[in-house]
Amino acid sequence: MALNAVEILSNSSPDYYFNTIKLIENKKGFSNPEAYTITVDSLDHSLTVTSPSGQGLLYGALSLYRPGNGKNHTDYPRNEIRILNHWDNLDGTIERGYAGKSIWNWDTPLTEDQISLYNKYALANAMAGINGTVLNNVNASPNMLNHDKLERVAEIADILRPYGIKVYLSVNFASPSVIGGLETADPLNKEVAKWWKDKAKEIYALIPDFGGFLVKANSEGQPGPCDFGRTHADGANMLAKALKPFGGKVMWRAFVYSPSDPDRAKQAYAEFNPLDGKFDDNVLVQVKNGPVDFQPREPFSPLFGGMTETPLIAELQITQEYLGHANHLAYLAPMWEEFFEEAPSDNIKGVAGVANIGDNENLTGHPLAQANWYAFGRLAWNPQLKSEDIIEEWAEMTPWLNLDETQMPEFKKMMCESREHVVDYMMPIGLHHQFAWGHHYGPQPWCEIPGARADWLPKYYHKADKNGIGFDRTVATGSGATAQYPESFANQFENPKTCPEKYLLWFHHLDWNYKLPSGETIWESLNRHYDSGVDGVAEMRKIWQNLEGCTDPDIYKDIENRLLTQHKDAIWWRDGCLEYFGNISNLKPSKLSMHTLEDMIPVELGIDNYTNPSKELLDSKR
Numbered sequence: 001m002a003l004n005a006v007e008i009l010s011n012s013s014p015d016y017y018f019n020t021i022k023l024i025e026n027k028k029g030f031s032n033p034e035a036y037t038i039t040v041d042s043l044d045h046s047l048t049v050t051s052p053s054g055q056g057l058l059y060g061a062l063s064l065y066r067p068g069n070g071k072n073h074t075d076y077p078r079n080e081i082r083i084l085n086h087w088d089n090l091d092g093t094i095e096r097g098y099a100g101k102s103i104w105n106w107d108t109p110l111t112e113d114q115i116s117l118y119n120k121y122a123l124a125n126a127m128a129g130i131n132g133t134v135l136n137n138v139n140a141s142p143n144m145l146n147h148d149k150l151e152r153v154a155e156i157a158d159i160l161r162p163y164g165i166k167v168y169l170s171v172n173f174a175s176p177s178v179i180g181g182l183e184t185a186d187p188l189n190k191e192v193a194k195w196w197k198d199k200a201k202e203i204y205a206l207i208p209d210f211g212g213f214l215v216k217a218n219s220e221g222q223p224g225p226c227d228f229g230r231t232h233a234d235g236a237n238m239l240a241k242a243l244k245p246f247g248g249k250v251m252w253r254a255f256v257y258s259p260s261d262p263d264r265a266k267q268a269y270a271e272f273n274p275l276d277g278k279f280d281d282n283v284l285v286q287v288k289n290g291p292v293d294f295q296p297r298e299p300f301s302p303l304f305g306g307m308t309e310t311p312l313i314a315e316l317q318i319t320q321e322y323l324g325h326a327n328h329l330a331y332l333a334p335m336w337e338e339f340f341e342e343a344p345s346d347n348i349k350g351v352a353g354v355a356n357i358g359d360n361e362n363l364t365g366h367p368l369a370q371a372n373w374y375a376f377g378r379l380a381w382n383p384q385l386k387s388e389d390i391i392e393e394w395a396e397m398t399p400w401l402n403l404d405e406t407q408m409p410e411f412k413k414m415m416c417e418s419r420e421h422v423v424d425y426m427m428p429i430g431l432h433h434q435f436a437w438g439h440h441y442g443p444q445p446w447c448e449i450p451g452a453r454a455d456w457l458p459k460y461y462h463k464a465d466k467n468g469i470g471f472d473r474t475v476a477t478g479s480g481a482t483a484q485y486p487e488s489f490a491n492q493f494e495n496p497k498t499c500p501e502k503y504l505l506w507f508h509h510l511d512w513n514y515k516l517p518s519g520e521t522i523w524e525s526l527n528r529h530y531d532s533g534v535d536g537v538a539e540m541r542k543i544w545q546n547l548e549g550c551t552d553p554d555i556y557k558d559i560e561n562r563l564l565t566q567h568k569d570a571i572w573w574r575d576g577c578l579e580y581f582g583n584i585s586n587l588k589p590s591k592l593s594m595h596t597l598e599d600m601i602p603v604e605l606g607i608d609n610y611t612n613p614s615k616e617l618l619d620s621k622r
C-alpha cells in the first residue's frame with residue numbers, strides 16, 4: 001500500500017519537538033498488522049514509529065497529533081473493520097443526511113476542489129482510525145454497479161488508498177435482473193451466481209483492494225433472497241463466493257423486521273439466530289446497536305450474544321436521525337460507550353457508523369457534530385476508550401476551538417451530558433419511537449396514519465391508556481423479548497424491580513402510579529426527566545455563553561442559534577409528550593406547558609427525509 005505518513009506529517013507537523021521522526025516497518029514482535037509502537041529518545045529528541053505495515057506507521061504518525069502521545073507506547077485497533085456507511089444516493093441526496101448534499105460526484109469529472117475535499121475527508125478518517133467506507137446508501141440503486149459508476153469508485157479509491165481507507169459498495173440484491181437482464185435474482189440460480197462473479201471480476205480489475213459489499217435485503221421494501229424462498233444465508237453466501245477469490249467481504253445487514261412476530265424488537269433475532277453458523281467465512285452480519293432502530297436509548301440487540309458462530313459488525317448511527325438532526329447538540333460517544341459496556345462483544349469484529357457527512361462547509365451541519373465522526377472512529381478502534389477523554393482529544397486537535405484550562409472542563413461537561421438531556425426531553429425511562437412520521441424530527445405520540453404499518457407508529461411503542469404506559473416485553477405477560485437475551489440479562493430485564501430504570505418502559509407496561517425504588521410514581525418520574533431535559537439544554541446554552549471567544553464569531557453564533565432551536569424543541573417535546581400522556585391518564589404535568597395539544601397536533605413540518613429543518617421553518621411553525 002502506497003502510504004506516505006512522512007508526507008502527511010510534513011504537511012502540518014505536530015507540536016512535539018523532535019529533531020527526527022523515523023518510521024520503521026518491521027514485522028517482529030507484532031501480531032496485529034495495524035499496530036504500532038512509539039519510542040522516544042529523549043537525549044537526541046528523536047522519535048521512532050515502528051509497525052508491521054505502512055498502515056500502522058500511518059496510525060502511529062497521526063497519533064502524534066493527539067495530546068500527550070509523544071511518549072513511549074504501543075497501540076493497536078481492537079476491531080479489524082472500522083467503517084463509515086454513507087447513505088448517499090446517486091442523485092446527490094442523502095437519506096437521513098442533515099449536512100447538505102453528498103460529497104460524492106458521480107456524474108462529471110472530479111474538480112480540484114473535490115479531490116482536495118476527498119483528501120481531507122480521508123485524512124480526518126485516518127486520524128480517527130477509520131479504515132473503510134461504503135460510498136452509497138444501503139437502499140441501493142442497482143445503477144451503482146454500472147461500469148461508469150465503478151470507474152468513479154476506482155478514482156475515489158485511488159484518492160483514499162494512501163490514507164489506508166478501502167472502499168466498499170452497497171448493492172441491490174435484484175441487480176442481476178434490473179441491470180443484468182436476467183429473469184431472476186434467485187441466489188441459487190447458476191446464471192445469477194455467475195453474474196455476480198463476473199461483476200466482482202470487473203470491480204477488482206478496477207480496484208484491486210476493493211473491500212466488498214454491504215447488503216440490505218428483504219427489509220423495508222428492498223429485494224432479497226427471501227423473495228425466492230431462500231434464506232439470508234443463501235443470499236449472503238452466494239455473494240461471498242463471488243468476492244472470495246479477491247479477498248472481499250460481505251456485510252449482510254440484520255436490520256429486518258418482517259411482521260412474523262407482533263413485537264418488532266424480536267424480529268431480527270427470530271430471523272437471524274437460527275442462521276448462526278450457516279454463513280461463509282467472509283460474511284459478517286451487521287447488526288444495529290439496539291433491537292429497534294437507533295433510538296436515543298435502546299438496550300443492546302439480543303443478536304449480540306445471540307450469534308456465537310458468526311462474526312458481527314455493530315452498526316451505530318452517527319447522523320442524528322432520532323436525536324434532533326443537525327440542530328441538536330448530542331455528543332454520541334456516551335451512548336456508544338454504554339453499548340460497548342453492556343453488549344456481549346466476543347463476536348464483534350467490526351464497527352460501522354452511518355455517516356453524518358455532507359457538503360456543508362463544516363461537513364457535518366452542526367459544527368460540534370464533527371466530534372461524533374471522530375469519536376465513532378476512536379471507539380471503533382478501541383471500544384474501551386472513555387467518551388470524556390475522546391472529547392478532550394478532539395477539542396485539543398480541532399483548529400477552530402481554543403479552550404483554555406478553565407474552559408475545557410465546562411466544554412467537556414456540556415458535551416458529555418448532552419445526549420442524556422436529549423433522552424430526557426424526548427423519551428425517558430425506556431420510552432421509544434415517539435417521533436413524527438417520516439422525517440423523525442420532533443414528537444408525535446398522537447400520530448395516526450391510515451393504512452400505515454402499526455410498528456411505524458408511536459402508539460405501538462408507548463401503549464399508553466388511562467391505566468398505564470410502556471411496552472410489555474416480559475415472558476410472563478408480554479411479548480417475551482426478554483427471553484432472547486443471555487440469561488443474566490433476561491432475568492434482570494424481566495422483573496420491573498431489577499430492570500434498569502433507563503429501560504423500564506422498554507420492557508414493561510406499568511401503571512401511572514407504579515412506584516419506582518425512589519418513591520416516585522411513573523408519572524412523576526416522567527415529569528422530572530422531561531423537565532430535566534429542558535433544563536439541561538438551558539444549562540448548555542449558559543455554558544456556551546461562558547465559552548464565547550473560544551471560536552470564530554460565526555461558528556460561535558451558529559452553535560448559539562442551534563442551541564436556541566434545541567431549547568425550543570426540547571420544550572416542544574416535553575409539552576407534546578406530557579400534555580398527550582396527561583390527557584390520556586387524566587394527570588397534570590408538574591409544570592405549566594407553553595404549548596397546548598390543540599396547537600401542536602396540527603403542526604406538519606413538511607420536510608423530507610433528506611433535509612435538516614431550518615430555524616426559520618421551525619419558528620414559523622410554532
Ligand code: GCW
Pocket residue numbers: 087095096138139216220255293294321
Ligand atoms: O433508521 C431507518 C431509517 C431508514 C433507513 C433504515 C435502514 C436507509 O429510517 O431511512 O434506510 O433505517 O437502516 O436501513
